[in-house]
Amino acid sequence: MIQDTRKAVASPFVSVGLGHVRITGGFWERVMDVNRCVTLPIQYQQCKKTGRINAFRLTWKEGDDNPPHVFWDSDLGKWIEAAAYSLSASRDRALEHLVDDVVDLIAWAQQPDGYLNTHFIAVEPEKRWTNLRDDHELYCAGHLMEGAVAYYQATGKRKFLDVMCRYADHVDKVFGRRTNQKRGYCGHEEIELALMKLYAVTHESRYLDLARFFIDERGRSPHYFDQEARARGEDPRKFWAKTYAYNQAHLPVREQTTVVGHAVRAMYLYCGMADVAQVTGDPALRKACKRLWKNLVERRMHVTGGLGPVAANEGFTCDYDLPNEGAYLETCAAIGLVLWAQRMLTAELDGEVTDVMERALYNGTISGVSLDGKRFFYGNPLAVHTGFDGNGRFVEKNYHYRRSEWFGCACCPPNIARMIAQFPGFMYSTRAHELAVHLYAQSTGHVTLAGQTVRISQETAYPWEERVVLTIAPEHARIWTLALRIPGWCRDAKLYVNGKAVARGSATQRGYARIRRTWHTGDRVDLVLPMTVERIEAHPAVRQDCGRVALQRGPVVYCIEEVDNGGNLNDIVLLSDPAFTITRNHSGLLANVPRIHAKACRREPGDWKGRLYRSQSSRHVPCDITAIPYFMWANRSPGEMLVWIRDWGRS
């Protein structure tokens, strides 16, 4: 076991951009291929079919059907961002041509003053910037900005970037603390982090200042949402969500201590806060981020990295309230968690943060898309029963909760597409003489380090297999540190440099094994991460998981489905010694995927003679159960699904 001294590593890291890392096989190659070849094209078609692209023609008139909705621009922005990341990995003329056409249209729609929003230009021009709380104007702007930055980085083409800088300049004129400016901020955070991206590529300090302004203004008194509502002639107390905690605007952000409200909004805010803290070094903002992180991962996160247990606010309730059936857990929220974790890691290396990022990456995010890349989940509950929808609402007797082709509010599909497409960008970060490896995947990277380019390759079938072989090829032999993440789920990691075991006492700090040496071309690092099947228990205050365990192998959380195990899954009890075994199919939907088999028991069916209740008299009969990765559920015959399995405790 490599020791972990929990000593902080200071001084900031920089993520290695996804343009510098190429996935060359394995798990993520399949996922990214499906994303590029299937998901991106059908999402383009959906955007087209539903009017999200044509909206930029600004032809909608009073009385027409299908007015551009206040969310629409954001969906297209995320699709462009996803397409751009895909182009970063592999240029594709047809795709690039599609994006160029869309960009032309967007540029055409931009107003002379820089304003750009299809709903408020075409449908409600008089209401521009009058309802920041509800109308998603700055949120849409943010997603278009992220798309523009990504497309510029992927292709070097400035057109979309310039359009969005003009829009940002316009926003910068409208919002601020000067006379005749609005001291407002968006009800759905997003523009904060987007402006930081715009700042990163343009170095325009006004964008940084504007992001900081939005973050600093949030939740202050007198409350902007109150003033704005009164200006509209509305009673602020009639806000449907009843509390500005829904928008994380109940308190100034530096005073916030618990993650509250709408989960996606929360994650995007924390991303923006982390970005600003990183650039400005603001200690109060950093501290707030760390406090909120701690509250989230210690009390409010599902085992899949899913966030936001209830549909009512698409968000958080209270500590340790982590329902399974009916849990909301929006795909976008888990994606937001990955994005926040990545930002937290640029401030300091902390394996627990990476563990959370990985938990979300392999579970609650990619569950949001079907294996064929064609259908999407909005909500990702951890138990599903026939007859009920993803929110635990009874629909009808034979209803099965399955992924959908699209949604009226279609935030999740392009969000999962952009997350998958940028996966290589999550893998590494660097600082002067250190390279941190956060994630393991078959790949080749070229990173700038110690004044040179270092090639780093990974050979691995992670997350299905335990071995990762890293090959290092620097231009010159120099001393620097390789910081390898030792996953928190792994009980007995082994590390070898050029075949020689790295001694137990070697410096593992906060989940990263730090190997400082002179690296030569051809140096080989072997990391072995034994993947025993773990029975995970939740804190006793999580009432929904008492007496239950979740099975986890490596970073992957498993579930049981009716197709493998029959119905009444809640009646299954794992034995004290479940004698776990692993099998793999050689072909088919689950090809090469380790399935977990375990010894369990369930009540003998017996004859209840029409009774619903009786004095306890059932005997249990043995059974074998089969679990598959949670993210793969609902890809075969429909039926019940369950993550937290009843358990009789360790023998």
Place this chain on the structure above:
Amino acid sequence: MIQDTRKAVASPFVSVGLGHVRITGGFWERVMDVNRCVTLPIQYQQCKKTGRINAFRLTWKEGDDNPPHVFWDSDLGKWIEAAAYSLSASRDRALEHLVDDVVDLIAWAQQPDGYLNTHFIAVEPEKRWTNLRDDHELYCAGHLMEGAVAYYQATGKRKFLDVMCRYADHVDKVFGRRTNQKRGYCGHEEIELALMKLYAVTHESRYLDLARFFIDERGRSPHYFDQEARARGEDPRKFWAKTYAYNQAHLPVREQTTVVGHAVRAMYLYCGMADVAQVTGDPALRKACKRLWKNLVERRMHVTGGLGPVAANEGFTCDYDLPNEGAYLETCAAIGLVLWAQRMLTAELDGEVTDVMERALYNGTISGVSLDGKRFFYGNPLAVHTGFDGNGRFVEKNYHYRRSEWFGCACCPPNIARMIAQFPGFMYSTRAHELAVHLYAQSTGHVTLAGQTVRISQETAYPWEERVVLTIAPEHARIWTLALRIPGWCRDAKLYVNGKAVARGSATQRGYARIRRTWHTGDRVDLVLPMTVERIEAHPAVRQDCGRVALQRGPVVYCIEEVDNGGNLNDIVLLSDPAFTITRNHSGLLANVPRIHAKACRREPGDWKGRLYRSQSSRHVPCDITAIPYFMWANRSPGEMLVWIRDWGRS
């Protein structure tokens, strides 16, 4: 053990009216005293304060606050009914005077044509009888009729009865199959059973015919609710509940096979169906009742007799869906079940029906009122967690779900009052030469039997103690049958007549021990019903109760509360041998109430070091738990509550 041959007992029984039975001590005396002395007066005050009584002055004008609501008349009707039952048990001049004043007001409000509804007279006169589906007009009429019949039976005063007969005559003119009549029926059933009560006291066959008409028309095509909606200029498909199953109007009643929709509506319909079947002998209607009963008690009833798991439709979902936390289980629905069961028992003696009636009586109905009689539950969930309301919705961190003083829609408070007040009427029924004893309670009854009056007394501390001593005093020594219910929860009932054990082979049919003999004054029957603590399991398809047991002693279902057992109740596991013991306090809120103590264990608190999840490593430490009757929960310090306790199975 007394054998049960499951042979049907034919020919109908007649309930012994509550005027003939007097509770003389014990459990129900306390409950009925609180009901009479506390609940009835405060409910009168609430009706007055909220405008439900003044509404009959018809003074409301456009622009005034607090318009009479479409439900209001029904609340007052139920309060009068409750007051009347209380007067049947003990005349009380002050109470009678109050009712007389209210009756005068109601009579004053009646329109020349007989119509009587405060909302539609004062607020929307032009909308009379235009929306039977939603507007509760006939429902309100029904509750006023029930009140009128009860008050007439209690006092012999005809005024209110005459008023309601005139209203019934008006309804009879408006509704029917003749030209210019409406072929409609109420969206909320109630008038059907009320008309049968009116028929029972007036012998006016038009009331029977009208009840039958409403039942026969229900759910026929073309659908009245469709026609009516179109006549209002509405699209029938825009009905909020989406399906007429909500109103049990999706099919003609004789074709219905599953209990669906709004639970209270369903129970009231089935009561009306049972009443009509009883009087007309209609075999198809009887068969439908039995089929629906079977579906309900075998698949859709909570262990407390609570009905209707979800708030969305205040009603049913699908077979075996019996959630605990967040379950709706409206007090009125469990009351409706008692009323239906009572009617089913008039057709034939079936101990399983009585078991269900008793289950609801001692659990899911009386949980609806606080022990001090001042506060009421609308919903009666089987698990409650701090922070969440009765529907499982997060309210705020420190919120506790407690009984309320009143509700905007106040159906439950007067309903529980009228149920408690009529308890003596549930105890006995007779036919020519047979007296059936359904329920045990300290009491004295005078029943007409075998051409004479028979006095029957019960000495018992039921449901807390196992012994019931019945003393029989007929006017003349004659042969007749005493049918004593042997509760289904009892494993080893013992029966003695004048000290002599009734032989094992004696005729117990479908849960009733039938003793046919010549009864003399002073004959004594001893019934001993050993009350072991039973661990009840639910059918394996009830996913919410898998791996859990409910504790039941006698007819009383128990629960554990945080005040006795600390928090995280779901982390408690009953041992295989829980070594149940019983204790009683001599005074205080729970005086004389058996509390159940059991051996259990829970995870040792340990130090989770801020972790939310970990590889399973907890040990369990022993603990003792204390359970109290479910219906008594939420009368002490607030906190968690749980009925279905985790369990490690029988040793």
